Structures are given as C-alpha cells and as structure tokens.
Amino acid sequence: MVNITVVGVGHVGLVSAAAFARWGHQVVGLDDDPAKVEKLRGGQAWFYEPGLQELLDEVVTGGRLQFTGDAKDALQDAEVVFVCVGTPPMPGGGPNLAFVEAVGRTVVEHASRDLVLVEKSTVPANTGRRLEQVIQRETSRLGNSHRIEVASNPEFLKEGAAVEDTLHPDRVVYGTSSDVSRDALRRVYAPLVEQDGCPVVETDVPTAELIKHASNAFLATRISFINAVAQICERVGADVAVVAEGMGHDVRIGPRFLQAGLGYGGSCFPKDVDAFAHLAKQVGYDFELLEQVARINVGQRDTVIGKLEHELWHLTDKTIAVLGAAFKPGTDDLRESPAIHLAQRLREAGAEVRIYDPVALPNVAIEHPELERHETIEGCLDGAHAAVVATDWDEIKRITPQQYLDKLAYPIVIDGRNVHDPDEMIAAGLRYHSMGRRSVDL
C-alpha cells in the first residue's frame, strides 16, 4: 500500500485517484476548486464519465479515497504525489505550465517526508528539469530537508472510456531518475501489473514526457491523414470508409483512428499537437507535418459549411439542427469540441443554431448559453432547414431517414461523422452528404 496524493481531481486526476484506491492504495485527492471538492466529499463525480460514479461509490465508501482543498492536510504522509492539473494552450502554441509549477512549490512547502513528485499532466519534454529547479530553489528558500524527486508518468486514458482505460491500460509508462522513484512507481502499479499483465515501459524522465506528445501527435496525424484522403475520395468518387477498411486490414496500419469526419477535438489532441510543434521549434526543428495536421483538422469544418452553403445557398436566417455537442461520445466535455466550433461558425454566418446532445446540454447552458438547446432529437430537427451530425452518439446513429423527413423543413442532412448509410439516406429522398463518401449529385 502506498500513500498517494493526487493534485487536481479533474478528468485525469479523479479517475486515476479512484483507480489507485481500487488497487488498495490510500489516496487523497486535492483540488483548489472548492465547488468540486464539496461535490466529491458528498460522494458525487463532478463530470460525466461511464462507470466513474460506481467506482467512486466503491472506493469512497471503503475509506480508501478522500478529498480536500487543504494542501497541508493532503500532503501529510504523502509518499507519491501525482500532478494532474491542467496544462491549457497559450496563444503561441505552447502549454501553460504555471499550474504545474504552482504544485511544485506547494509540495515543497508541505512535504512532511521524502517523496516522489510525478507529472501525470501532459507536459513538454524537459519540464521535469524545470520542476527540479523549482524544487531546489524552494527547498533552500524554505529550509525543507525532505528529498523530493521528480518522475514522469504520462496518462493515456480516453475520455468516454476513462475508467476502463485506467483500470486496464494498454501500457504504463514511467520515467524516473533514480532507484527510489522507480521503485515507488513500481509499488504504485504492482497490483495492476500482477492482475492484468499490463506492459510497463520504464525509462528516463524526458523520454516518458516525449512518449505522450509523440503518441497524441501520431493519433492526430492518422485522423488528419484519413480526412485528407476523404477530400480526394469526394473528388474522384471513391468511398473513404472502404478505403480505410482496406488499409486497416494491413497489420502494419491497423483499423483504429481512420474514421473520416469533422476531425478531432477535446482538451488534448489540438493542444498537444500544437505543444509538440512548439517544443520542436524551441529546440531548433521545424515539425511542419504537425502544422499541416492541425490545418487539415480545422479545414474539415469548412467542408461541412461548404456543403451546407451548397444546399442552402445563404445561411442567413436558416435554422440548422446540430446533432451532438460533446467533442466525442461518452463524455459531456465541450473543450475544443468540433460540434461547438461548427455551431459558432454557423451563427457567425447568420444561421440560427439549435443543438441536441444526450448528456452535454447542462455544460452547453453554462459555457455557450447563446446556443438554443433541445432535449430531444425530434425537437431539435423540428422545422429546421438542415441537420448536421456533429458527434457520433448512438442515439444519433439510430435516427432513421424517415425521422429526418418527418421533422426537417428541407430534407437536408450533412453527416459530419459518417454515421448513416448513404444509399439508404439518398434512396429515402434526403439531400444527404457525408465526409468522403457517396453524396447526392451535386
């Protein structure tokens, strides 16, 4: 059993804290947002993630996971401290590491024994060295005699499957600079490795940091690659879904992350692609490929708007039903959501936008009150001039051609996630367009 403190109980920190507790460790979650702490102390998750509430019920009731807003309390007895605070993008492309630095200072102030400070937040390579510098300076300023070692343990969970990914990860990566920190991380992950036989990559700190950026940049590149292929498919009359299927059977390629559509979003891929390109520039390498990956991604939204304009001519005073708000299914997270960006672009073009989402509407109300929210698909479609599929929730995949025909004022559907069958939609009489597949004749 390891005494663990998790700093920042957000999408990564809360799920990680609950998983550590499930593996038998004693865990304290620290957050500087009092509203989140209060909710968590009442046993409630503050965001939606499948299976999270059940896991919390189990570990909070069992007394293995507690929450506090008090850093001194949280760090009392901590042997391993995981930094899970946000690293949001800054205007120049690099991430804002001020929250990570702040945690470093807080930990030195309140450390009551030797401990290992582990970066789980996504940070650029060599952030560990910066953190060591902060720790050294603060340690000598405060006269704290405890030894604090920095390690890196990047997180690879996917929102929408975060609990499953954390309890059964594809791999665990940690980078350490001594036997002490390596052994501490081995003890943290021993229950998982024993139960699951999960592969472990043990390395140094900068390599572990870089594995995370390289992984996310590579996944984003796959998505932009297939989206670029989709553009060609539309122009030559090929079907990108079948192209992807044909490519994916090759074991060197594999089928995942080859779905053409509106592109990636969320709090990670856009920021991490930019941050990796920014780091490359800082160290003297122009990683132009990543700039193109980001450009292709955002361009997919222009493609949807172009299809709408093709059908509707002007968007001014047209009502568009946007189906889906979350950046992907299984989450209520709206950060960098392509659906929200698209809705905003449509409003700027003069359209009236309505939005439906099965779980994210409360967040839409808070973060985008300007968007008209609909609790049902039928209500959202009713009388709209066109519908756009923006998030591939199961509820949206199940909409039938007849439902669109019954409700829409004009029978126009732009399927930004390729969830419907083009033949069926077109045969039913819909003006149906998707991304890189058969559309109605232009």
Ligand SMILES: NC(=O)c1ccc[n+]([C@@H]2O[C@H](COP(=O)([O-])OP(=O)(O)OC[C@H]3O[C@@H](n4cnc5c(N)ncnc54)[C@H](O)[C@@H]3O)[C@@H](O)[C@H]2O)c1
């Ligand atoms: N969300 C994901 O899918 C995902 C996956 C892998 C890695 N990551 C990375 O993990 C990190 C966290 O992401 P997230 O999505 O969990 O963010 P989040 O915004 O959901 O959570 C961050 C939490 O940290 C808290 N916080 C900020 N500063 C603090 C401080 N000084 N002391 C205590 N608490 C503080 C915030 O209140 C918030 O609850 C980021 O670097 C992100 O890139 C995220």
